[in-house]
Amino acid sequence: MHTMQINVERHRGRRASLSERLPEGLVILPTARVRNRSNDTDYHFRYDSSFYYLTGFHEPEAVLVMQLGEQAKSTLFCQPKNELREIWEGFLYGPAAAREQFGFDEAYAIDQLDAKLIELIAGQPRLYFPIGFDEQWDRRIMGLVQQVQARARNGKPAPIEFVDVRAAVAEMRLFKDDSEVAIMREAGRISSEAHIRAMQTTRAGQFEYEVEAELLYHFYKNGSRYPAYGSIVASGANATCLHYHENNRRMHDGDLLLIDAGCELHGYAADITRTFPVSGRFSGPQKDIYQLVLAAMEASFEQVRPGASRIAYHDASVRTLTQGLLDLGIFKGTVDGLIESEAYKQFYMHGTGHWLGLDVHDVGEYKIDGHWRSLEAGMALTVEPGLYFRPLLPDSPSHYVEVPEAFLHIGVRIEDDLVVTRDGHENLTALTPKTVADIEATMARQAG
Amino acid sequence: MHTMQINVERHRGRRASLSERLPEGLVILPTARVRNRSNDTDYHFRYDSSFYYLTGFHEPEAVLVMQLGEQAKSTLFCQPKNELREIWEGFLYGPAAAREQFGFDEAYAIDQLDAKLIELIAGQPRLYFPIGFDEQWDRRIMGLVQQVQARARNGKPAPIEFVDVRAAVAEMRLFKDDSEVAIMREAGRISSEAHIRAMQTTRAGQFEYEVEAELLYHFYKNGSRYPAYGSIVASGANATCLHYHENNRRMHDGDLLLIDAGCELHGYAADITRTFPVSGRFSGPQKDIYQLVLAAMEASFEQVRPGASRIAYHDASVRTLTQGLLDLGIFKGTVDGLIESEAYKQFYMHGTGHWLGLDVHDVGEYKIDGHWRSLEAGMALTVEPGLYFRPLLPDSPSHYVEVPEAFLHIGVRIEDDLVVTRDGHENLTALTPKTVADIEATMARQAG
Amino acid sequence: MHTMQINVERHRGRRASLSERLPEGLVILPTARVRNRSNDTDYHFRYDSSFYYLTGFHEPEAVLVMQLGEQAKSTLFCQPKNELREIWEGFLYGPAAAREQFGFDEAYAIDQLDAKLIELIAGQPRLYFPIGFDEQWDRRIMGLVQQVQARARNGKPAPIEFVDVRAAVAEMRLFKDDSEVAIMREAGRISSEAHIRAMQTTRAGQFEYEVEAELLYHFYKNGSRYPAYGSIVASGANATCLHYHENNRRMHDGDLLLIDAGCELHGYAADITRTFPVSGRFSGPQKDIYQLVLAAMEASFEQVRPGASRIAYHDASVRTLTQGLLDLGIFKGTVDGLIESEAYKQFYMHGTGHWLGLDVHDVGEYKIDGHWRSLEAGMALTVEPGLYFRPLLPDSPSHYVEVPEAFLHIGVRIEDDLVVTRDGHENLTALTPKTVADIEATMARQAG
Amino acid sequence: MHTMQINVERHRGRRASLSERLPEGLVILPTARVRNRSNDTDYHFRYDSSFYYLTGFHEPEAVLVMQLGEQAKSTLFCQPKNELREIWEGFLYGPAAAREQFGFDEAYAIDQLDAKLIELIAGQPRLYFPIGFDEQWDRRIMGLVQQVQARARNGKPAPIEFVDVRAAVAEMRLFKDDSEVAIMREAGRISSEAHIRAMQTTRAGQFEYEVEAELLYHFYKNGSRYPAYGSIVASGANATCLHYHENNRRMHDGDLLLIDAGCELHGYAADITRTFPVSGRFSGPQKDIYQLVLAAMEASFEQVRPGASRIAYHDASVRTLTQGLLDLGIFKGTVDGLIESEAYKQFYMHGTGHWLGLDVHDVGEYKIDGHWRSLEAGMALTVEPGLYFRPLLPDSPSHYVEVPEAFLHIGVRIEDDLVVTRDGHENLTALTPKTVADIEATMARQAG
Ligand SMILES: [Mn+2]
Ligand SMILES: [Mn+2]
Ligand SMILES: [Mn+2]
Ligand SMILES: [Mn+2]
Structure with a gap:
């Protein structure tokens, strides 16, 4: 039921507030996974609460990436627009419309996530993500960090600190507006x-x-x-x-x-x-x-x-x-x-x-x-x-x-x-x- | 809604029928996982269809193990009986009652699964399980196989064939009784x-x-x-x-x-x-x-x-x-x-x-x-x-x-x-x- | 020390012999991994014995894939030829020369492995690989199988049997020529x-x-x-x-x-x-x-x-x-x-x-x-x-x-x-x- | 060749120095893995350099755990003493002798590692370990953290920061004594x-x-x-x-x-x-x-x-x-x-x-x-x-x-x-x- 008016300013304000609370680094916050119920039938999708709190975005297969610091920037990765596929599976915003309607600085198709993250991770002192929450995300993100390490010789160093971003968002969420x-x-x-x-x-x-x-x-x-x-x-x-x-x-x-x-x-x-x-x-x-x-x-x-x-x-x-x-x-x-x-x-x-x-x-x-x-x-x-x-x-x-x-x-x-x-x-x-x-x-x- | 009469004979008959269809080996069939919805709230549990078809058992954290061949035997692993925990989380059968009411040859607490499987896997020519369905089960079962291999010197050999048990159960399920x-x-x-x-x-x-x-x-x-x-x-x-x-x-x-x-x-x-x-x-x-x-x-x-x-x-x-x-x-x-x-x-x-x-x-x-x-x-x-x-x-x-x-x-x-x-x-x-x-x-x- | 004359016919004969011993399916046999000793220094590479037995090929990052049955075919995946990289790391055969000199039917660069395997796995009744030997290979191959399953609706079915290929090669290796x-x-x-x-x-x-x-x-x-x-x-x-x-x-x-x-x-x-x-x-x-x-x-x-x-x-x-x-x-x-x-x-x-x-x-x-x-x-x-x-x-x-x-x-x-x-x-x-x-x-x- | 006199004070001093450099938390530093060469033959074991730098201990299957802060304490986990096994595989220190001869505050058999770590992790603000270096260690340690999280309700919180300990040890190792x-x-x-x-x-x-x-x-x-x-x-x-x-x-x-x-x-x-x-x-x-x-x-x-x-x-x-x-x-x-x-x-x-x-x-x-x-x-x-x-x-x-x-x-x-x-x-x-x-x-x- 997404009949509510999306309040872009409110979500943008929350991202700005999180950005102010966190020392320099990169935030990577995926929404929840679609959960299988039986054979090819899934449970009704529920977004991750903290992802939704910061974005208002309710589609599955989406990730919020935030560069912190002076040139703070919020990027959404989401499912690409595909009208043929939508005949079968229903409406999707796609990156362009999502960027505009949900107020992100940038937006890309989710299949570009790894390539973009390798660029964004390099040179960051720390990563903020829900570490320890989902084995596959841990493995995927640490795999990207290893690729950055392998390229680091004389280039941008890989981060050495990994912080569970859920703690900072939790403290914000505790106070309802x-x-x-x-x-x-x-x-x-x-x-x-x-x-x-x-x-x-x-x-x-x-x-x-x-x-x-x-x-x-x-x-x-x-x-x-x-x-x-x-x-x-x-x-x-x-x-x-x-x-x-x-x-x-x-x-x-x-x-x-x-x-x-x-x-x-x-x-x-x-x-x-x-x-x-x-x-x-x-x-x-x-x-x-x-x-x-x-x-x-x-x-x-x-x-x-x-x-x-x-x-x-x-x-x-x-x-x-x-x-x-x-x-x-x-x-x-x-x-x-x-x-x-x-x-x-x-x-x-x-x-x-x-x-x-x-x-x-x-x-x-x-x-x-x-x-x-x-x-x-x-x-x-x-x-x-x-x-x-x-x-x-x-x-x-x-x-x-x-x-x-x-x-x-x-x-x-x-x-x-x-x-x-x-x-x-x-x-x-x-x-x-x-x-x-x-x-x-x-x-x-x-x-x- | 488990108000139906459990028909022990029918489920026992299905296990016997599966046993006749499969060449010698060991069947390991876990039920579905409880799926998380958000934070500490889970979706309403749905058993695995094939597990349920063969057992009638509807609790989560349960595994059916079947020894095939002349001395065929069906064993259920399920959550142990614990009245203190049941004050909080509700009724559980426990192995003893589950064995009797659902007609298994043996039943054990789920925390004994690995120890018992190591014994049961040794000497089997093949394993039947939903291979490729769940990364964690694949890793766990292949890890047990490796332990059996490591002990195999002059003892019981480890299996070298691994068959997706879902195919044989699917063919049975296609014909409704x-x-x-x-x-x-x-x-x-x-x-x-x-x-x-x-x-x-x-x-x-x-x-x-x-x-x-x-x-x-x-x-x-x-x-x-x-x-x-x-x-x-x-x-x-x-x-x-x-x-x-x-x-x-x-x-x-x-x-x-x-x-x-x-x-x-x-x-x-x-x-x-x-x-x-x-x-x-x-x-x-x-x-x-x-x-x-x-x-x-x-x-x-x-x-x-x-x-x-x-x-x-x-x-x-x-x-x-x-x-x-x-x-x-x-x-x-x-x-x-x-x-x-x-x-x-x-x-x-x-x-x-x-x-x-x-x-x-x-x-x-x-x-x-x-x-x-x-x-x-x-x-x-x-x-x-x-x-x-x-x-x-x-x-x-x-x-x-x-x-x-x-x-x-x-x-x-x-x-x-x-x-x-x-x-x-x-x-x-x-x-x-x-x-x-x-x-x-x-x-x-x-x-x- | 690869000063020996490579005996192409002998290795081709071994592959033909293996092919005759195995029921229909696809063989996937990777060579060993390069093993890290400390920091960026590796141990001296040792090929996998069974891979070497069937191929005579001694470079790391190589995989033998064999289609069995009437139209048996052996394909090598190996590191691509790259003269610039060879200034740093030494000579590599590359697929073209490897195919010719080691007598394979086809050869491709190793980075094409997943894409080619998805095609080759579809429609096969079983896969032969060193299952249970290396967690990462297990996960990678079963991940490909899942992709084949996902495409299988009305198309080529995914294999449901997985056989440890090491057993058949072991029996061949036991008899020295x-x-x-x-x-x-x-x-x-x-x-x-x-x-x-x-x-x-x-x-x-x-x-x-x-x-x-x-x-x-x-x-x-x-x-x-x-x-x-x-x-x-x-x-x-x-x-x-x-x-x-x-x-x-x-x-x-x-x-x-x-x-x-x-x-x-x-x-x-x-x-x-x-x-x-x-x-x-x-x-x-x-x-x-x-x-x-x-x-x-x-x-x-x-x-x-x-x-x-x-x-x-x-x-x-x-x-x-x-x-x-x-x-x-x-x-x-x-x-x-x-x-x-x-x-x-x-x-x-x-x-x-x-x-x-x-x-x-x-x-x-x-x-x-x-x-x-x-x-x-x-x-x-x-x-x-x-x-x-x-x-x-x-x-x-x-x-x-x-x-x-x-x-x-x-x-x-x-x-x-x-x-x-x-x-x-x-x-x-x-x-x-x-x-x-x-x-x-x-x-x-x-x-x- | 461990013919050198072990200089207990020097290694103890290095641990103390590391302890002073790091904000409060728990250090978990495993030595390297034994690397397989072929079948059941392994490469000659090489300890992890940073582990060895801090401990002088050269046996495989060992982990250094350091509690930092006011009550700093160094604990070694190593293979247990077993004279029967030593007939086959050679001399092992065992925890008691290792503690004494290498100057640790405590020492335990390696099979107690998980149980002890669960106690030690609880209440720590951060963990220091070679995160991103070895997939299996990442998974094991994050699995322990999840167990601590699950128990945390009203008890000791789980850490939310994870720091690659290699960076701090690297800076120490750069300066040779x-x-x-x-x-x-x-x-x-x-x-x-x-x-x-x-x-x-x-x-x-x-x-x-x-x-x-x-x-x-x-x-x-x-x-x-x-x-x-x-x-x-x-x-x-x-x-x-x-x-x-x-x-x-x-x-x-x-x-x-x-x-x-x-x-x-x-x-x-x-x-x-x-x-x-x-x-x-x-x-x-x-x-x-x-x-x-x-x-x-x-x-x-x-x-x-x-x-x-x-x-x-x-x-x-x-x-x-x-x-x-x-x-x-x-x-x-x-x-x-x-x-x-x-x-x-x-x-x-x-x-x-x-x-x-x-x-x-x-x-x-x-x-x-x-x-x-x-x-x-x-x-x-x-x-x-x-x-x-x-x-x-x-x-x-x-x-x-x-x-x-x-x-x-x-x-x-x-x-x-x-x-x-x-x-x-x-x-x-x-x-x-x-x-x-x-x-x-x-x-x-x-x-x-
Ligand atoms: Mn319909
Ligand atoms: Mn309430
Ligand atoms: Mn040099
Ligand atoms: Mn000998």
Whole structure:
């Protein structure tokens, strides 16, 4: 879906910004490979996120090459224009149109890449590329470097430093600009509506994948041709498996249904989790657990603001959940002691969120020099506390407690997408019903 | 969707049959790799078709090893059972349960593969594996062979022949058994219904992908989590691009809409194309072209029966289309002369069909020793004539004719899935409306 | 040293013979790579033995391609003629002269290899190449096969069998023709003379490598620019290390000196071992052991004749050595019992010989279907019994015996090169002194 | 020949010095691979020069790992001690003895390398290794980095910079310390003696390789088991081919014989060229050319002193040779004009020398930031002017002149090895006769 206006200036600005961050050298950044699915059928192509972030270019078999320094220059290598081939395989920009419409300084056909790179690599002190990411690219680029070395006698020396360019782009991508937040807001809206549709169409007796069908249908109708990640539609005990994705169980009245699903829009991910009763009404124990998780979420929200430590909102959820488990009689002891001993990990074994952006688990460091970094405006992240009650495994740690019968097999997670603003945060997925009352009311209004 | 009963005997029978076809040696057949989509997010895993055909096993990171000859034995290597990891990543069979439920003679954890293979390779005259398919598997297996060579002094010799096992499995897969036809019949039914839904929901003003959403929704609701190939939803001039897949044009009254889409069910593909008017009513020139393509299809159907040459049904379409283009005044000359000069390739540049099965372009040779093979019962194939009227390119062959204005930009293709029976064929997708009258009537009954 | 007359007919005959032995397909046989020694300095190039056997061509960067079957054809790919480059790097034949002088049907520059192979591979049922020998050749050839596969739709199919061509050439190389025996006779003569020179120049106080210098000097003066293998010049206890190659000990009166060295002439190896006293006179215990090994050698010689089992001459040495060790009081028991328990392996841990030819450990199977093959006229082999008396290691097998003080650190091996004839064998290295008397007499005649 | 006292402190000092030069990170430096010659026979192992420079360790299958920074530590990975295997393959230090005798902080068996590296790589900002030098090492190390990346979530990050460690070691190796100069002086002496032996044994009617045999014999007798590079023994017109190495022509009275040969001692190269008449007496034209080259050499010698530009001694040879060719009537014009037009390149097409050390073409940059560097004390280099008179090729540049008949096929080069001292230079190979008079006198004293 490339219906968006391409914003040439924005991508050009990102390349200029990267150029300023990096010491002299040459950037070589290929987009992703087309991935084979079976025999001659491929998966739907997904560009490399960092390549797309810097170029806006969505065709496969493309490489961005950037000369840095005073005479910075961006060159695109892409598939050549070929009208005969396009009868079979569809439209291609070709170098000339790509250069003009995407704002590159130069553009060439991809089959010229090696010849041009040999010229461009010679004399560079270092190369920036996604080294260690793809064996074939490593071998190809190091092979070109060897050719430059072989010619270097009295000529231009070959580079001796090789830097993973993904690190610098990751740090840029961590801070979303207005245009990115606008897309993510839209992705959040579409995904919220899809969750509402799921609540309103779920019926006992259906298979989980039938609910998934409703979510994907709504994504697709709104121009999202791929979910941001494999949807989790987990009913009953399945909800206690964190990345359940079989989605083929028949649902029953009395089950909770945990849905973790979000669309991908113009490359950007939404990531929403809701947990609701198949019957439309929470049982008592379900409501106890649900409201505890919701309270944890609200405690976490307060910690999502500029200057707060990256870990503070996780700590807030941990404290709230531990207190709640004490209050429910599941834990014995003191809150501080239980946190100290990590007792909560029996029921809450994952973190409270991750960066969000062009990847659902978006890039960007969590720590700087071993210390949690502070939140800053423009960072986008998820908040997703949960509780999962599984039977004790035979070889569980000795401090694990017996799970009360009433809570066994309950799994609850609630997840929203937030972007840090100058004075707090914006919830991009606030539209999705979250309180017990709102959920029950939404479910009562069955879809037409 | 692994809701089907696993038919252990059927898969065991296929392995026995393969064993009988192959001279002494060792078969090593890995399933497909998990394919990365972006950062840490993968595409939905699709097993290797031939691996699945022989095993029924659908988990990733699995390898089938078969000792051939008198003491034939099938061994599965798969991911080890690990309940702690399953909390995070979901259910795994593990070797013990996989051996029992899928009927292998032995099963081991995948991390034992190299050690066991070194033992099994020694003394074998030849290895059967998908050589040349995956660089890393080639390197790994040839590395093991080198280790066997290094130990061979006075011991068991290393193999010196390496055969692409895919060829023998392909010949088996070409002939579908009853259970396969049953699944394909079901895949055809679901896909037909989806096309009907598309006809009944299409409206001028929609984007093409909105129609695609209806198709995928129906697939998914019926347990097909992936289409058999990237759907083509091509309106107006887009229909003259054979593999158009952008699907993001806004449709107008007066457009024809060409949809080429089918679901994948338990691994088996359906592949249906229909072309219909967005408005619900064909125009005169659209109807002329449509009925000509439909006549070609009917002529082809007569050639799909045991004993007919594989190419006969293509020839039938070519002759019918050529005659029709003469009758319409687009061509001048004689039918035989036009066929001889391949004049039809200006408007009909593709073949009339392909094998169909676990892959949409299914495996199996089309020719034996350079000659087209004959059709036999159990072969499944598509019949898909078409006509595509594009403006002349500047450097077109000199014998290409000018396209009459009335037909310009019209693209029509009609495609059904047939399986050859003992006395003719069965049309697995006959349910989908195909005549002008049926299509117009179907479209008049708008979806609720 | 390519001073020999190239015998075009002989190499052409070998290619024809190979062609008759192999079922239809394409042979691809590269010569060896130039091996880097350090920085930009390479080792002295050695062609691949099988490539040279079939072509007589000695330049690096060359590949033999053979089309088999009715229209058999041999094509050489080699470095192009380039007079400017030859000012720097020396003479090259170039394709035109190579074709004519070495008798190929066609010849091309090596940079055309990939393009030509793609044409030649298409339509072949199998490829013969040294698969599994060199990772880069495997990858390159399988990459070409993939390109052929990608073009195969309705065209020429890609091969699906890949056979290690080395096996068939090895069986041919096992049987030496007259011209090969003539070269090996000459290599034996030069190497014998070198051993005599070593006997006559050895002095107590010299380093072992000084004796090696004499051997290599004689090889080189006679046109052998490389020894057939790393020379072993092992004095005193060093002789009990089987592949000692440091050669840097200072020799003393009273030491035995074991020399295992042979020249390579026109690619063919000689392989001679002699053991003699540094002082020129054997001590009593040295003479006891030496004469026992010599007796074993003579017993083995009787088993080198057509029709004898390949293992018979090893068994003869084992029996003679075991009896001798009994007679010397080192072993207790019966000969048959000691052979049964492999007691001899404490002092004689290696085999009694190996095939000899273009490689010192020449190619060719020792067993057929698990059984030792019979000797036949034309086979060339070494006979090399030995005895090595080392102190017991702490964790030696319990049946190992204590070594009498008088024999400790003695190592003796005697090795000659034999070719099987129609009625027995010819000893190619008989010129080298071997009896105690001859050795002592030779050493008494010191070199001028 | 590892008869030298290992100087542990010197190698430890080099590692410390490297550690000071490099920003924080981990050094991984493997020694060279054992190189296969044919079938199971390998070339004589040569360690990697930089590995040896830093360790003094000469066994194959060894890797130096250095942790840099405050807690710098050097670890050796080498072959494990195995007395049983040593019976077959000879002595190995093993980690324990290697650590002690070569002064490492730690040492481990080589099969622990991957496991240890995964620990050591984690948390490092950069890796230093010979990246781009050996495909298999690149793949192995980047594979380990990927494993560290996969574990990095919340743990120690993987490095993102990869630096070719060879550059920093090269700059160290460029400056020879006293112990290195001492070895090179010895290598120069042995090589000089060998050239004298060659002069005194050369006779018309011999093959060139017989002279080579004398050189190699003298090297070997003096403990040099390998020449520093492939010897050039080029008589008559062969001397005009710069890297002639066939060495198989029969020499005649009247020929000049050009010998370029030097020994390798404890890893260090000598590199001497002399040109002399096979008959023992120079002809008139031979003497003209010879004395001109010798004059160029003497002019160059004056420019080998601290502070002189690296290119000055080449320029001195060029000017002297150009003036001489004018004086001989071969050139017409002015010296400056002829230098400007590079007329001399017709007869003198190579540079006047190269760095010398552990490699004959030793490492170290010739230019800094595109400008020729200055000579400094401790640099070792060759001075090797020459003249080569070949017939004009058909497509020679238009300014090339006709070669006077008297000089045709004459090739002369003279080469010595110099080390820059604080006030000039020391000639390490001055012992080799160089004037016409000295050469003729030396040849008159024929070897006994
Ligand atoms: Mn999430
Ligand atoms: Mn189709
Ligand atoms: Mn031997
Ligand atoms: Mn030199």
